[in-house]
Amino acid sequence: MLHSTDVVIIGSGPVGLFAIFECGMLRLDCHVIDALDAIGGQCAALYPEKPIYDIPAHPQVTGAELIDNLERQIRPFNPTFHLGHQVTHIDQLDQEGKSWKIKTSKGTEIHCKSIIIAAGVGAFGPNRPPLDSIENYERSAVQYYVKSRETYRGKNVVIAGGGDSAVDWAISLSEVATRVSVVHRRPKFRAAPESEARLNDLASNGIIDLITPFQLEGLEGDGESLKAVVVKSLDGAIKHIEADHLLPFFGLSMNLGPISEWGLGMDKSHIQVDHLTAATNRPGVYAIGDIATYPHKLKLILTGFAEGAQAAHSIRQFIYPDEIVHFEYSTTKGIPTKEEKAA
Incomplete structure (x- = not known):
């Protein structure tokens, strides 16, 4: 099955889900791929009832509650999920890095303009x-x-x-x-x-x-x-x-799988990125969350949220360099309407 979209996000943990929101606010459509059969990553699969204390404005929230809130937050943008799929190949179709072909383990093919890798620690299982x-x-x-x-x-x-x-x-x-x-x-x-x-x-x-x-x-x-x-x-x-x-x-045993073979700048089991843009060494490919590394990084969910926003804004500028986007706060901008997204 062939699909086409602006951005493919690999990983549907909390950081990947928030990246959908940030892309949506910039009128970028997203397809999301995850090897698990449900969204939420480790929060949903491993710690649904474990309390999290460092999410802003939530003195305490469980993993399941956090994922549920993020799912409701991204609902207006109608992302397409490909769950139970593992990305097997990514192919760059142009010299600039604005055209990519992604293939999954179930034969799905997606053409996109940019990629965000939010795969956390990769595929995981218990020790x-x-x-x-x-x-x-x-x-x-x-x-x-x-x-x-x-x-x-x-x-x-x-x-x-x-x-x-x-x-x-x-x-x-x-x-x-x-x-x-x-x-x-x-x-x-x-x-x-x-x-x-x-x-x-x-x-x-x-x-x-x-x-x-x-x-x-x-x-x-x-x-x-x-x-x-x-x-x-x-x-x-x-x-x-x-x-x-x-x-x-x-603890968990981590396996990056095919990600380690994609020609990205790897530092052991992490992808090196520009901390200002979340960009990797390949044009059009970004990495956020636990899989991304740069000097003095704090491995916190809220750090990954900020990286998701940085990646979304960087992608908008990368895809449409001649278009001036005036940054606006969500309090004044609100959620883009269907007409605005189609414009």
Whole structure:
């Protein structure tokens, strides 16, 4: 199937979604491609109920709420989504970089004038602990992220890991689970100081069990339902922790896939961009969000939002260099009407 549009955005996480809004405000139509089957990226797939505290004007918002708000914000611009598609090829059709052909894993072909890569960390999946038969329990008892706290109400939960996800979810699930046990290979955690202090306070009051310094050793159950998690200390001591669920939070494995083969200026697993425009080394191709890098960058969602605005304005100027666009605040400009977008 062949499509034509102004901008193709690769990635539908929060930064990619806000880029749709910024492009729409500049009367640029967008098609959006994402390997996942739903919009939202990691916020929707991994942390829908996890609170986010650094979104302006939202003292606290969950990942799911943030994505829902962004989806409503872009609705007037009618973007076209190609979900469950992975970009396999991008081909430059002209010397200036104002004509591109994109192909996806499902045979879709899109011609566009510019590309925004908002792929976050690329394709992602959990880092699985090397436990025998863990795959058998992944259907029911072992989860690598929390979609709903209610799943764990009245259950015995073992959380493994020492980062922010492990600590934050231990604190949160202690409100609904019968028992939460946290297994970590050392007493010190790699979480925000306030969160670690809260975790230690809950442990001191007997609400959470801290199992340190221990590591995962094995699982006990019938191959589907979990009965206990076996842990082992550095000196060989063994413990059996009663468990209905195991949540191993050992981070994500990242895979950029074909992106690394597109001739972009790569810095390890990131794309180097001009911090003023979000432009890559290829004309007409921009990168924003976690995948983009430049000196002194802050990896925050709000940084990605600003990069989306920079990319949209840069693209408008790149595509239509002879057209004078007077920047206006949304408070005075409002959302472009159908007539304005068609003009």
